[in-house]
Amino acid sequence: MYSDQMSLADALATWSGESDERQALSEIVVALAEAGVRLSKAIAMAPLEPPAVTITPSAGEGTNASGDEQKPMDLYADKVVLDALAGLDVAAFCSEEADEPVTLRAGGRYVVAVDPVDGSSNLDVNAPVGTIFAILPAVDSEDQMPAILQAGNRQLAAGMIVYGPSTVLMLTVGEGTDLYVLDLNTHHFRLARGGIQLPTEANEYAINASNARHWGPGIAEYIGDLVRGKSGPREQAFNMRWLASLVAEAYRILTRGGVFLYPADDRKGYENGRIRLVYEANPISFLVTQAGGKATNGVDDILDLTPIHLHQRVPLVFGSATKVDRVRRYLVDPNLQNASSPLFSSRGLFRD
Template sequence: MTTLTEYLQSLQAQHAQVPSIEPITDVIDTIATVGKQITQLLRKGALADILGEAGAENVQGEQQKKLDVIANNLLLEALTANRHCSGVASEELDHATAGHQDGSLLVLFDPLDGSSNIDINMPTGTIFSLLPHPRLGEKIEDGDFLQKGSEQLAAGYLLYASSVILTFTLAPDLAQQVGIDDGVLMFSLDPDSGEFLLINKHIAIDTDTQEYAINGSNYRHWLPPMQQYIDELLAGKTGPRGKDFNTRWVAAMVGDVHRILCRGGIFIYPKDTKDPTKAGKLRLMYEANPMSLLIERAGGASTNALERIMDIEPNDIHQRVAVVLGSKNEVAHVQQRHQQ
């Protein structure tokens, strides 16, 4: 089976024609290495004293878990040491951190998505996004990261569950330049060899689905179009959709997106009225944009219920957004409801 190292080396062989490829593959390799460290900590669990609260809040006003802080520090240290990384922005930190001034890449990450699952031994993950440095040779600022999702060079995630999966993709234009377009790829961590092995590529999402993921406890806070949409699904065969739907909810975006890539579906974290000042719960730069690139590369769609997520012009590195992504026809149905 092809190892991650072998696959990245095959891409690097094209770096003379596409200068950005070597930095991208090197940064992905760095993230994968840190993923192995996080995996070891998760396997030890309480034995490694990683469970429970860290006793502080992050920039989002959320209570940090111990492993939130540990994972953030591991990624921050490794990425700022990578010569290709000019700057790093994390969901857990107020502002971006400078790396190598001559680096060509900006890296954004959510160090531990679904951290509420840590203490109950449920799936968690790491999400990452790679952007070009718009001012090569100059020290980075927060504003350098404010690029639309369509500007991403690559994106992916690590899923820590019964097995550890690394999933990533290159931007379509970049893949064409390289001459190797495998779409969305998945690598599984072999516990015996310690290597990530290629298990799937050219992943494609079915255009239709009968499976959806949403936190139904927030129903009373949703906007009327979303309530109407979910009412249709709950009505099943007796309702206007004429078919039954199943609900799945992992409480970690990584887990729900992984399921959609494997067998289709739709994931929704809508805007609600609990805090009218917020456009949504999830972060545009650390969660919505990288997952949108993966979903679109697999033939799915991703919107905020009104417009394509990767077309949104960001105004803050911690900007929030509503998210509706997955099987293309189902996403279109949600968008139609909201446009009406």
């Protein structure tokens, strides 16, 4: 779609053309990317220069609206992103770190949903973290909550910035998924790979196996078959990966294939899954589907779900389409949920 290694701003200018709507949308994406550049430095320097935060948490002492612990970097990043959007065509901003949306511009054409620092607990162990964002059309109302609670298939753009060995931006504007890398010399994102296609076959899966005793029917059997490897019904070996970082897992699967699972389970607070729909599952799912993959809550497509509230949680399964479809079969087919049946021990007909 674009020339090799062109800057994000130039790529978006090419995409925007003479369209006023696209130009305004591009300005928002560039602003979010610039916030990412600032956060990349702040995260790298945090062990030596922790962010100075004077913001009082809004959802309770030291926790956000979802009940998760708030670290100083969470609050700092939230302010950095919010400040970056000032003066742009954004009606409202919502974040994992705030109870309610923040009104920015009356009559703005877009709303922005953000997880400022996904996986912030990884900061203590120098593991990858990231920023996830979604941009949706605003509604003709002072109250923009209906705009924020639109189904994911209404997203106009989505992306994730991963702060790792390189700082990378995965971006979609609904015309494929592109990979940009932060150039440390110019401090701009440059195109590394356009039109990423998620590999269709890979013998890798990502799940937190320490929760196996809490999984319900279907997930336990699916993972059990993978663990059995060549001696099981799949008749091949699989590798498990788990980084405890949604953005890092998504980046690996977008570039190497496989499947990610964060299912619901029987623990308190996990009955409906753990990933936030509006500002985590939806943008990640948009990136994945635009790269030829698939994303569901185990059964239904994530992008077809209409959020009920801002911080709603959902189960999340994404990756290669054939693998995501296979997980669904395990969840809906009773024959695949009975580990004691003869069919379970010799399910050659279910290997596709």
